[in-house]
Amino acid sequence: xxxxxxxxxxxxxxxxxxxxxxxxxxxxxxxxxxxxxxxxxxxxxxxxxxxxxxxxxxxxxxxxxxxxxxxxxxxxxxxxxxxxxxxxxxxxxxxxxxxxxxxxxxxxxxxxxxxxxxxxxxxxxxxxxxxxxxxxxxxxxxxxxxxxxxxxxxxxxxxxxxxxxxxxxxxxxxxxxxxxxxxxxxxxxxxxxxxxxxxxxxxxxxxxxxxxxxxxxxxxxxxxxxxxxxxxxxxxxxxxxxxxxxxxxxxxxxxxxxxxxxxxxxxxxxxxxxxxxxxxxxxxxxxxxxxxxxxxxxxxxxxxxxxxxxxxxxxxxxxxxxxxxxxxxxxxxxxxxxxxxxxxxxxxxxxxxxxxxxxxxxxxxxxxxxxxxxxxxxxxxxxxxxxxxxxxxxxxxxxxxxxxxxxxxxxxxxxxxxxxxxxxxxxxxxxxxxxxxxxxxxxxxxxxxxxxxxxxxxxxxxxxxxxxxxxxxxxxxxxxxxx
Amino acid sequence: xxxxxxxxxxxxxxxxxxxxxxxxxxxxxxxxxxxxxxxxxxxxxxxxxxxxxxxxxxxxxxxxxxxxxxxxxxxxxxxxxxxxxxxxxxxxxxxxxxxxxxxxxxxxxxxxxxxxxxxxxxxxxxxxxxxxxxxxxxxxxxxxxxxxxxxxxxxxxxxxxxxxxxxxxxxxxxxxxxxxxxxxxxxxxxxxxxxxxxxxxxxxxxxxxxxxxxxxxxxxxxxx
Numbered sequence: 170x171x172x173x174x175x176x177x178x179x180x181x182x183x184x185x186x187x188x189x190x191x192x193x194x195x196x197x198x199x200x201x202x203x204x205x206x207x208x209x210x211x212x213x214x215x216x217x218x219x220x221x222x223x224x225x226x227x228x229x230x231x232x233x234x235x236x237x238x239x240x241x242x243x244x245x246x247x248x249x250x251x252x253x254x255x256x257x258x259x260x261x262x263x264x265x266x267x268x269x270x271x272x273x274x275x276x277x278x279x280x281x282x283x284x285x286x287x288x289x290x291x292x293x294x295x296x297x298x299x300x301x302x303x304x305x306x307x308x309x310x311x312x313x314x315x316x317x318x319x320x321x322x323x324x325x326x327x328x329x330x331x332x333x334x335x336x337x338x339x340x341x342x343x344x345x346x347x348x349x350x351x352x353x354x355x356x357x358x359x360x361x362x363x364x365x366x367x368x369x370x371x372x373x374x375x376x377x378x379x380x381x382x383x384x385x386x387x388x389x390x391x392x393x394x395x396x397x398x399x400x401x402x403x404x405x406x407x408x409x410x411x412x413x414x415x416x417x418x419x420x421x422x423x424x425x426x427x428x429x430x431x432x433x434x435x436x437x438x439x440x441x442x443x444x445x446x447x448x449x450x451x452x453x454x455x456x457x458x459x460x461x462x463x464x465x466x467x468x469x470x471x472x473x474x475x476x477x478x479x480x481x482x483x484x485x486x487x488x489x490x491x492x493x494x495x496x497x498x499x500x501x502x503x504x505x506x507x508x509x510x511x512x513x514x515x516x517x518x519x520x521x522x523x524x525x526x527x528x529x530x531x532x533x534x535x536x537x538x539x540x541x542x543x544x545x546x547x548x549x550x551x552x553x554x555x556x557x558x559x560x561x562x563x564x565x566x567x568x569x570x571x572x573x574x575x576x577x578x579x580x581x582x583x584x585x586x587x588x589x590x591x592x593x594x595x596x597x598x599x600x601x602x603x604x605x606x607x608x609x610x611x612x613x614x615x616x617x618x619x620x621x622x623x624x625x626x627x628x629x630x631x632x633x634x635x636x637x638x639x640x641x642x643x644x645x646x647x648x649x650x651x652x
Numbered sequence: 653x654x655x656x657x658x659x660x661x662x663x664x665x666x667x668x669x670x671x672x673x674x675x676x677x678x679x680x681x682x683x684x685x686x687x688x689x690x691x692x693x694x695x696x697x698x699x700x701x702x703x704x705x706x707x708x709x710x711x712x713x714x715x716x717x718x719x720x721x722x723x724x725x726x727x728x729x730x731x732x733x734x735x736x737x738x739x740x741x742x743x744x745x746x747x748x749x750x751x752x753x754x755x756x757x758x759x760x761x762x763x764x765x766x767x768x769x770x771x772x773x774x775x776x777x778x779x780x781x782x783x784x785x786x787x788x789x790x791x792x793x794x795x796x797x798x799x800x801x802x803x804x805x806x807x808x809x810x811x812x813x814x815x816x817x818x819x820x821x822x823x824x825x826x827x828x829x830x831x832x833x834x835x836x837x838x839x840x841x842x843x844x845x846x847x848x849x850x851x852x853x854x855x856x857x858x859x860x861x862x863x864x865x866x867x868x869x870x871x872x873x874x875x876x
Binding site for chain 1: 666672674676724731735742759760761764770773822826828
């Protein structure tokens with residue numbers, strides 16, 4: 170069935186997902202059976218008798234115990250009955266506001282299926298307003314305090330519909346008068362019971378509202394948090410997005426041409442070779458990306474090398490070394506964490522350390538305190554401080570430095586490949602798998618060890634190391650290309 | 653057209669009363685039939701009002717006060733249409749759960765009479781002089797299918813109305829009072845007779861006193 174059941178539901182009222190409703194319905198239906206169900210008795214009013222009332226006493230308990238084929242004590246049977254009342258399948262005739270089953274002769278009645286609790290249709294405020302208006306029509310001033318408040322609140326909130334609500338209330342009232350008196354009484358009881366369940370007075374536990382109250386608290390906290398959350402104007406955030414897109418558009422291999430050629434399309438791996446992590450001569454595009462942000466520079470290994478070179482010239486290499494040490498701690502194995510933290514402390518933070526970094530007193534205090542019980546993120550504060558320091562200070566100078574200018578001058582801009590069909594086929598045939606990741610990782614670690622052993626070094630050694638690496642990498646590839 | 657609208661509201665209200673009987677012990681073929689007839693009447697009225705309102709509100713040359721009048725009618729009409737829609741969906745579901753072939757499972761709600769008088773009011777007939785229809789095989793599923801169609805008809809009507817006319821609901825100002833005026837006192841008195849039980853549970857002496865008082869009052873009215 171594709172009928173749109175949820176009409177104009179803007180999800181503003183929480184509706185508890187209650188799988189128990191189906192089960193409760195089944196039990197209630199079984200209770201109706203004339204032979205095996207609950208015994209019913211008539212309710213005596215002054216002028217009339219209304220049938221189909223049940224007591225909370227032994228017969229219902231007996232029924233429940235029997236029917237569920239479990240050994241239920243009468244108190245359990247009573248609480249099961251109370252649950253049915255709280256959900257709204259059965260309502261007490263006297264004392265209608267307390268939704269419990271009392272172990273005496275007080276009477277209850279089954280609620281008509283129209284008023285059964287359901288998840289499909291939210292309990293509409295419009296209906297509630299009509300109900301309250303109806304009650305007021307019947308006897309002015311009969312509304313209780315909480316109902317009065319609700320009525321006023323609804324009048325304010327649904328003001329545009331108010332004529333409709335009043336008119337509909339009158340019509341429903343008149344229609345009700347057409348019915349016979351006992352039926353009118355029953356219908357009134359039914360409706361009243363329905364609204365006690367779904368719009369309970371404060372502090373009345375009902376089956377539908379307990380979870381509602383709990384989630385109201387959650388909603389309130391959620392709203393508090395969302396009010397306190399820092400917000401950005403959409404014009405600002407959209408501006409940032411546009412700027413990002415404009416900046417990176419030329420560098421995106423999907424949106425613009427990939428120089429020399431996209432390996433996935435032409436099976437020619439020059440692009441990857443030229444952009445290896447530790448290639449000696451980077452491409453122009455790569456160098457350009459370093460100027461976009463400090464994060465870009467640091468995340469590119471070649472860029473980081475270049476930056477390290479520059480810092481060594483300036484004799485402030487310890488900042489970058491500390492930052493790298495912190496990264497190592499964050500991403501490293503848990504077993505080595507403790508010793509790494511100690512090593513970093515000894516090298517960078519302790520008083521009189523060989524590569525002492527310059528952070529403010531408060532951060533130092535927090536870090537040292539944290540190092541007593543080291544964990545992965547114990548150096549976060551100090552790392553952020555150093556990062557911002559490098560970004561605001563060294564980065565700017567790096568971009569103006571001769572090191573960078575040199576690198577940019579030497580950077581290559583490869584020609585675009587123009588392969589013919591036969592060449593493409595040949596490339597496809599010459600495809601080779603790349604180095605295994607294990608091998609790559611080993612190489613990385615060797616390099617790191619070498620760096621650690623040689624740090625701090627002077628510039629000439631670093632330069633020679635870089636040129637040695639540059640000579641190693643390409644030969645393995647060019648042999649493939651020359652086939 | 654306000655007369656039509658009043659009639660429509662009346663029909664919607666009656667439908668709700670009938671719907672509340674569905675699934676209960678007074679649920680019967682007759683009730684289902686009455687529901688169907690009320691539904692059909694409601695739909696015909698709805699179509700007429702919809703056409704009228706839509707055409708008027710799309711007319712850009714409508715003077716301002718008439719437009720306000722129309723918008724009020726519009727809000728009232730859409731709200732009652734939504735009520736009708738929900739009621740129809742509920743009856744549809746109840747029809748699915750409670751089949752008239754198995755009367756043992758109908759809920760013993762304490763109702764004794766059917767909704768014939770209410771249906772009569774809805775259809776504006778003096779009274780419904782009908783024999784209860786017999787049940788040919790498959791009538792119920794036929795009914796359900798017809799109902800499905802009617803519900804989707806109302807769905808489309810609501811959708812259409814939303815698309816064709818742009819009424820800013822929050823700008824509409826009601827004309828009536830916040831509290832509905834109580835209807836005439838004799839009506840409410842007789843009602844009070846029966847409903848005293850709910851308002852004052854267990855207050856037997858008080859109830860008897862007010863009972864006697866009301867009797868005296870009626871007597872006085874009759875005699876004067």
